[in-house]
Every structure is written in structure tokens, then in C-alpha cells.
Amino acid sequence: MQTGLALLALALAASLANWVAKRIVLKGVLRMLGRTPFEAEARHVGAIVARLSNILPTVIVQAGIAAVPGLPANFVAFVHSLCAVIIILTLTLALTATLTLGNELYQRRPDARNRPIKGYVQVANLLVYAAAAILVLAALMNQSPLLLLSGLGAMAAVLMLVFKDTILSLVASVQIGSNDMVRVGDWIEMPKLDANGDVIDIALHTVKVQNFDKTITTIPTYRLITESFRNWRGMSESGGRRVMRALMIDQNSIGFLNEKELAKFARFSVLRGYLQERQEQVCTWNEAHAPEEILDARRLTNLGTFRAYVLAYLQSRPDIADDKTLLVRQLAPSENGMPLEIYAFAKTTVWAQYENIQADIFDHLLAIMPEFGLRVFQRPTGSDFAFLTQERRYAAERDLRAPASLSSQRNL
Structure with missing residues (x-):
């Protein structure tokens, strides 16, 4: 009975914390953000805050589960690890959403088309997910994350093989951005990959080109560094x-x-x-x-x-x-x-x-x-040969009629 009452009290406390976080804190934050002139950004920030509000009841459960009498130690450790995993995943999703919001805000800058940061944001998201995976494994195994990181040195070769394209694309994105080789909206031509159109998206791994027939060609980002392509931006900027x-x-x-x-x-x-x-x-x-x-x-x-x-x-x-x-x-x-x-x-x-x-x-x-008095040169066609053949036939017919006409003239 004590265990059941303690669990019920813990559930009520977590529910109350969730209600306070969602009904009072979150609504207050959304109301304050709604008064700002940045309506689109307010929606994104509200979604991030709503996701973070799930941490409060999880922390209460994680801290209070040990105070419930009569629970097995293994069950308490499991609940503690599960709450830690939920907190890590919630923070991870909130952080990646924040990075995405930062990218959207950056794209509104006038010079964002010249130097996009979408590739860097994707790399940051990848690092966040990798760190979250390590922390989740450490929480489930009840081990220190440093112990798992020390074992990654032996897996460096495997990781480099698995993330080979990602590493190449990251280096290519840095070179493309620093050298201003390609921008969104540029007309590029890459015959080897059947790409001839406007760049509509530059990401970490791919560059999307909308061809003039409205088809989409996806080019690996590192191919823009290892192979040659033609960028018609100079023609567009020259005005002629x-x-x-x-x-x-x-x-x-x-x-x-x-x-x-x-x-x-x-x-x-x-x-x-x-x-x-x-x-x-x-x-x-x-x-x-x-x-x-x-x-x-x-x-x-x-x-x-x-x-x-x-x-x-x-x-x-x-x-x-x-x-x-x-x-x-x-x-x-x-x-x-x-x-x-x-x-x-x-x-x-x-x-x-x-x-x-x-x-x-x-x-x-x-x-x-x-x-x-000039003529255009072009190769003879079938009609030219037909005309020449017809002219020769008319000349032969005139030659055949010529003796008869001469004899009639002599008789006269």
C-alpha cells in the first residue's frame, strides 16, 4: 500500500508539473512571443519550448522514483536510465530544431544566397545526434560516456569508411562556400551528370539542379570539387x-x-x-x-x-x-x-x-x-541531285531532237 500510494503521489506530482509547464509557463511564453513582430519565428520558438516542457515531469519522476519504498533496485535503476534517455532525446530534438530555426533566420539575409549554411547546419545536427547516441548508450549501460568515447579510437577506421561521403561532402561544402563557387539560383552545366539548369538547393550531401525541362538532377556535393562544371553566373551578372x-x-x-x-x-x-x-x-x-x-x-x-x-x-x-x-x-x-x-x-x-x-x-x-553576290554553302541534298538529273535528261532530249530539226531545215 505504501508503494502504491507513493507511486500515485509521484504520478500526481509529475502530472501537476506537466500541467503547470504546458498550461501556465508555455501559454505565457507563447503569449509573449505573439506580441513580437516575428510571427513565424514565434511559432518555431513555441514549438521548441513545448518540447522542452516535457523535461520537467521527467526530472520529477527521475528524482522521486528512488524515494518510493518497496521497489526493486533494478526497477529503480531502469526507470532512472529511461528518464535520462527521455531527457537526452528531448534536448537533442530541441537543439536540432534550434539549429534549423537559425538556418531559416539566416536565409532571410540578403547575402544568404551567396553563402548558404545549410550544409554546416546538417553537420552540426549530425554531431548532435552522434553525441546523443553516445549519451543514450551510456545511460542505458549505466556507464560513463568517456568510457564509450575511449573505445571509439579503435573504430575510427570503420567510422571513416562509413562516413566517407559525409566527410567528402563536408570538405566540399567548405570549399564551395569559401570560394563562392555555386549559389542557389545559379545556372550551372555539368554534361557528365546530365545537369543543365538552375541550382535550387545546396545541402551537405547533394546539390539539386532543376533542368530546363523541369526535371531534377541530384549531384553529390563533392563532385563539384572533383570534376569540372560551368557556372553561367558571370553571364547573368554582366547583363549580356x-x-x-x-x-x-x-x-x-x-x-x-x-x-x-x-x-x-x-x-x-x-x-x-x-x-x-x-x-x-x-x-x-x-x-x-x-x-x-x-x-x-x-x-x-x-x-x-x-x-x-x-x-x-x-x-x-x-x-x-x-x-x-x-x-x-x-x-x-x-x-x-x-x-x-x-x-x-x-x-x-x-x-x-x-x-x-x-x-x-x-x-x-x-x-x-x-x-x-554571295551564296551560303550547304551540302547537296536529294532535291539537288534530282534537279541535276532532270537537267541532264532535258539536255539529252534536246540533243536527240537536234538532227531531225536540221534535216527538215535542209529540205526546206
Whole structure:
């Protein structure tokens, strides 16, 4: 009867402490937090305080179980160890929730995207759980935690093998954060892992990339250190995106310009200054050297004039950046023709607008190229061979009809 009454009294005391902690202390804390302007943070802090309130009745049970008469010593030790485990787990969950709250508060900073701490928070949570596991084992075994820690030295190799990825990811997270290699929102490209899109999350073990087809690629964090990848942040911050594409010109269509063609090109307002300057240079050189043959004289070419037109056309476009590199250059000729490459920067980084600007430029250049007597080189297709075969058949038919027509003319 004494044991039962003592247990009942202990249960009532624990229940009363739980009621006081939940109904009075917790409500008072929540009411005070509700008066602050930080409503979201108040909810998180309230959840942490509610979790900590479970410690008070557990401490009362742990301290009062030894005062109950008639209980076996083993049962008292078990209850004491169980209460210690509950207290350790409660503190562990509260501490990890506090770390998560700290990470959420940090993410509201303006520079949080540049230096995320989510990986460090995950490492801290991992250390807290590891320490909690050691303390729980020590409480259940009724041994000192230092005794368990001394045995971990022999397990260091096993632990390093088990947590190999975690260690690599931790080192990679430190290097990524210190060197500012990747931020949330960056467009990165990693062909080996089929990743080409925006970074949406940087954690301890993984980096999530949302590709442009809306699929998600998960990259191990340490792969960003051990392998190369492309970060397009510099392009986004510069405010312009590069246009680098070549027109393949048929080399058989390149030639000198005559006076009639020069007069025709003078109608182009963007070419008048170029033609006047170049003609003066050519005339001055020819007068100074007095070439005997026309082949020895300097003359303007349709390709050079077209290159000057392309450069002037790009300079006149308002959507092409004039403060960045702007080139129209010839590359080495090959069996595919003469490459005339355009190297410029659009004044936007928006993908759709960039593609429209690039398409407008080459639509115009492809359409106006015949005005300069130039042709685009492309490999012959089936329709080209069919046209050539048809032309040969018509020529053969004309040759067969030719003798008959000649004999009829003689008879007449």
C-alpha cells in the first residue's frame, strides 16, 4: 500500500508539473512571443519550448522514483536510465530544431544566397545526434560516456569508411562556400551528370539542379570539387549574353567588285562611309604603284564589303551591346566553305529574348547576302541531285531532237 500510494503521489506530482509547464509557463511564453513582430519565428520558438516542457515531469519522476519504498533496485535503476534517455532525446530534438530555426533566420539575409549554411547546419545536427547516441548508450549501460568515447579510437577506421561521403561532402561544402563557387539560383552545366539548369538547393550531401525541362538532377556535393562544371553566373551578372555563330559562305561566290556594283552598294547608308574610305585607300595605292595589269591592282571584294556591312548593321542595332567585344571575322576556310563568324553580345540574358535577337540577325543576313553576290554553302541534298538529273535528261532530249530539226531545215 505504501508503494502504491507513493507511486500515485509521484504520478500526481509529475502530472501537476506537466500541467503547470504546458498550461501556465508555455501559454505565457507563447503569449509573449505573439506580441513580437516575428510571427513565424514565434511559432518555431513555441514549438521548441513545448518540447522542452516535457523535461520537467521527467526530472520529477527521475528524482522521486528512488524515494518510493518497496521497489526493486533494478526497477529503480531502469526507470532512472529511461528518464535520462527521455531527457537526452528531448534536448537533442530541441537543439536540432534550434539549429534549423537559425538556418531559416539566416536565409532571410540578403547575402544568404551567396553563402548558404545549410550544409554546416546538417553537420552540426549530425554531431548532435552522434553525441546523443553516445549519451543514450551510456545511460542505458549505466556507464560513463568517456568510457564509450575511449573505445571509439579503435573504430575510427570503420567510422571513416562509413562516413566517407559525409566527410567528402563536408570538405566540399567548405570549399564551395569559401570560394563562392555555386549559389542557389545559379545556372550551372555539368554534361557528365546530365545537369543543365538552375541550382535550387545546396545541402551537405547533394546539390539539386532543376533542368530546363523541369526535371531534377541530384549531384553529390563533392563532385563539384572533383570534376569540372560551368557556372553561367558571370553571364547573368554582366547583363549580356554572347552571340557567336558563323555563316558558311560558298568560296566560289567570292570575287572582286566592279564599278556598277560599287555604285549599287553606295545606296546602303551603312556602307557609304566604308566605301568612300576604302576607295580612297585603293586609289591612292594604285596611283603610287601604277600596276600594269588589272590583276596586280588593289580592288574591293564582295566578301570584304559584306563583312563591313555586317559590322555596321550590328553596330546600328539597339539590342547589341556597344560596350562589349564586337567582331566580324573570317575563320580558316575548309571543305564546308568560308566561315564568317559574328562575335557580339546581346543586351539581355533572358533566354527567349536572346534567341529572338540572334534569329533576327541571321534572318536578315541570310536574306541580304545574295545582294552582295554571295551564296551560303550547304551540302547537296536529294532535291539537288534530282534537279541535276532532270537537267541532264532535258539536255539529252534536246540533243536527240537536234538532227531531225536540221534535216527538215535542209529540205526546206
